[in-house]
Amino acid sequence: MEIILKTRDLDFNDIIRYKDLEISKKKITFITGESGSGKSTLLKLINGTLSPSKGEIYYNGISILNIDSIELRKEIILVSQKVFLFSGTIKDNFRQFYEYRNLECPSDERMIQFLEICQIPFSLDKDCSLMSGGERQRIYIAIFLSFEPKILMLDEPTSALDNMNSINVIENITHFCKHREIAVIIISHDNTLVERYAEEHIVLKKEV
Amino acid sequence: MNNIIQLNLIQFSLIYLLLLLVLFIMKKSKINQTRLLVLASLRMTIQLVLAGFVLTYIFRNPHPIFTTIYIIAMVAFAIQRVLSKNRGLNTKFKIGIAISIGISGILILSYFVMIIVGESLLNPQYTIPLAGMIIGNSMTGVTLAIKTFMESIDTQRDKIDSLLNLGVTPRKILIPYVNNALETALLPTMNSMLGMGIISLPGMMTGQILSGTLPSVAILYQISIMIAICTSVCLTTFLSLSIGYKSLYNKRSQINIFL
Numbered sequence: 001m002e003i004i005l006k007t008r009d010l011d012f013n014d015i016i017r018y019k020d021l022e023i024s025k026k027k028i029t030f031i032t033g034e035s036g037s038g039k040s041t042l043l044k045l046i047n048g049t050l051s052p053s054k055g056e057i058y059y060n061g062i063s064i065l066n067i068d069s070i071e072l073r074k075e076i077i078l079v080s081q082k083v084f085l086f087s088g089t090i091k092d093n094f095r096q097f098y099e100y101r102n103l104e105c106p107s108d109e110r111m112i113q114f115l116e117i118c119q120i121p122f123s124l125d126k127d128c129s130l131m132s133g134g135e136r137q138r139i140y141i142a143i144f145l146s147f148e149p150k151i152l153m154l155d156e157p158t159s160a161l162d163n164m165n166s167i168n169v170i171e172n173i174t175h176f177c178k179h180r181e182i183a184v185i186i187i188s189h190d191n192t193l194v195e196r197y198a199e200e201h202i203v204l205k206k207e208v
Numbered sequence: 209m210n211n212i213i214q215l216n217l218i219q220f221s222l223i224y225l226l227l228l229l230v231l232f233i234m235k236k237s238k239i240n241q242t243r244l245l246v247l248a249s250l251r252m253t254i255q256l257v258l259a260g261f262v263l264t265y266i267f268r269n270p271h272p273i274f275t276t277i278y279i280i281a282m283v284a285f286a287i288q289r290v291l292s293k294n295r296g297l298n299t300k301f302k303i304g305i306a307i308s309i310g311i312s313g314i315l316i317l318s319y320f321v322m323i324i325v326g327e328s329l330l331n332p333q334y335t336i337p338l339a340g341m342i343i344g345n346s347m348t349g350v351t352l353a354i355k356t357f358m359e360s361i362d363t364q365r366d367k368i369d370s371l372l373n374l375g376v377t378p379r380k381i382l383i384p385y386v387n388n389a390l391e392t393a394l395l396p397t398m399n400s401m402l403g404m405g406i407i408s409l410p411g412m413m414t415g416q417i418l419s420g421t422l423p424s425v426a427i428l429y430q431i432s433i434m435i436a437i438c439t440s441v442c443l444t445t446f447l448s449l450s451i452g453y454k455s456l457y458n459k460r461s462q463i464n465i466f467l
Binding site: 047048049050051070071072073078079080083084097100101144147 | 369371
């Protein structure tokens, strides 16, 4: 089993101490744990938007300190639980996010493909500001997923969705990522999802 | 043209009666700022009386060192005002603002006094009033720009975090806020240029005309000072923001907005 990510003696500001973790390539890993156990912080440490006060993280065997942070974040994309969409239509949103990455906007077919994965049956011209929290969350995930990273990290991706929608979205995302050999790390409180989709399961505890 | 009529002190003090009208309207409209009005009027009076004494002394005993000290004090005061209006900036940002105000102010002032007027920079009669206008307006512009910049990035944390998580460079994320803040700082100056001469006769020109200068000369000064102010506001703000936004992220491309 190939390891794509591992952590050693990780510690954040002496508040959170992590046990050593290993994340396998091409696998669906769920992270659960009580609040304050540092789940979201762990994902931010992995994509380098936060720095650990001690310890190291290795991506493909290389310490992330030796990898350009921007390149790292292009390969390990974090979908935060705080959804942000630009004002305008779904298509405008794809266009703006791609523009920030200096990439050409994907074709309509491709956008629709990713929206379908995330259970969004709307036209590309629908205005996002009129949508519900759950719909906005799914569009946000669809856009991030469309960048097809090496690792996709989802922080509470179903927090604004009902049970049925949660299962469908996670089913589609995991299916797509398995097919494209994208490793997925999901933080979730939903036991049904963990039981159904976790190939690996990491439980974080407050270790002080 | 006649020389200006000296104000008689008793006649002059009648001007304060107008404040009673302000007080009356404020009381009627339940605006609870009587203390501020009194304090502001009092502070203005004391500050200007002091400035009057100091300037009279400097003009009677012109010495390069006095002009220099006066300008340095102005710049220092401007820097202190901008920083006190924008708390929570990191040290590099603060230093950037200080350097920008100092450099742009002195540069534009020198150009104006030495090249346009053709006087020595150490001549207090020209340098001190012009410095006041140039540095004062730059101070207002920078304060507005930094406030706009910091507030807009603070309220858009989710956007900034989302773009960082997607692998966008901090530079690309922050530059739109820099440009927007610069525009905000420049608009008032440009708008006042638009209305000048029609809606208002500007302060410096009014002053010169009152003291007997021909309007044809006064307008040349006014045009020059407006362009100098516009340039100084633009340059100071641009430099402050250019140094400042870079202080908000580190080599690991992590953005830390507040201390």
